[in-house]
Amino acid sequence: MKRLMMVPLLLAAALPAFAQDLLIRDATVHTAAAAGTLKNHDVLVQGGVVRAIGPGLAAPAGVPVVEARGRPLTPGLFGGLTGLGIEEVSGEAATVDAGLALGAMVPAHEGSSWRPEFDVDVAFNPHSAAIGVNRIEGITFTVLSPSALPGGSFVAGQGSAMLLDGRYDAALAGSRSLFIDLGGDASQLSGGSRAGQWMLLEQAVAEARAGNGDLLTRAGRATLARYLAGGRVVFQVDRAADIRQVLAFARKNGMRPVIAGGAEAWRVAAEIKAADAVVLVDALANLPGSFDSLASDLDTAARLHAAGVKVGFSKRGDATHNARKQRQLAGNAVAHGLPWEAALAGLTAVPAEAFGVNDRGRIAVGQAADLVLWSGDPLEVSTYAEQVWFKGVATRMRSRQTELRDRYLAPEGPLPRAYPAR
Incomplete structure (x- = not known):
């Protein structure tokens, strides 16, 4: 000791x-x-x-x-898609700023509660106790992930990659992304059907292109229009059939897709590779948690990597307070066939590249010196x-x-x- x-x-x-x-x-x-x-x-x-x-x-x-x-x-490690800095105590609503649920607060004459312009970056607190707990275990950057809430929209809003060194201006340039939750868990926000999600998304895109409509506010239309010009969109999605729809939608609308979750992504690995999309998996998800993840498997990361897909890691559920467990995800993926070097890249270079953080995620001449010295193998939980x-x-x-x-x-x-x- x-x-x-x-x-x-x-x-x-x-x-x-x-x-x-x-x-x-x-x-x-x-x-x-x-x-x-x-x-x-x-x-x-x-x-x-x-x-x-x-x-x-x-x-x-x-x-x-x-x-x-x-x-x-x-290199310093990626903490995954989290609420680090925007969630202090998950059970205390006053300390959680990740989601927007306007619901009945929105007067009928002002339109719906869809707010793609919602940006969680402005609520970031660099002195959150949760940040310190994860930082001393090698986590140096994260991506703030807004949450889709009842009374809100499955288009959850925007978030950026944040450096966890204690600064207020922590957002890393070029990393801002739009977050969209899809599938069975989000069907309650789309009239009870995942088909409704695609109907509403098509309407939102049409409004953003036309510059008018009732689903989005003027600011919302302007925000969505920016993502239709090559912007990065993170789709929280698991079912293989839904992933195929995501890839087609992103291709048609000029979006750069990142797939988060991807429990059944291995089933459509060839399509994902062709789209040059990154998948952020939870490598501890080995059992179906819903009807969207019936084909979930511990070797998902290894299968995707073997197919040429860029694989990173992001914990689900208690991701904010346990971002440090990212190493366990990567180590578990290695135990089920993912090469060690690919697992480390999934904690560093792959997410850095996916979110446009081009001066971090590697140890190379010219890169920012965000570094971690370990007592042993960084993918072992005892290290x-x-x-x-x-x-x-x-x-x-x-x-x-x-x-x-x-x-x-x-x-x-x-x-x-x-x-x-x-």
């Missing part, structure tokens, strides 16, 4: 608080790029950017050195992150959970443990 607690502190102590320059020496560098895995290599970071990768690099004067001693170094860097700056490896742990493991003093030491 002492080693687990002391190593991160020693690493942090070796680095100036705001350093953007460092040399990480003798690491097993998992680049998540064409170079693959490089054993006994050094990574030189200057100005927050990777400047050189190679064996035996010299540290420039004044640049601190971290001795990796062969331990794995990876932990020893240090996380954002653009070469070492993050404080503390969270609400570690603070509570330390408070209640400490010997009792004159005051109850609930009172912090002064």
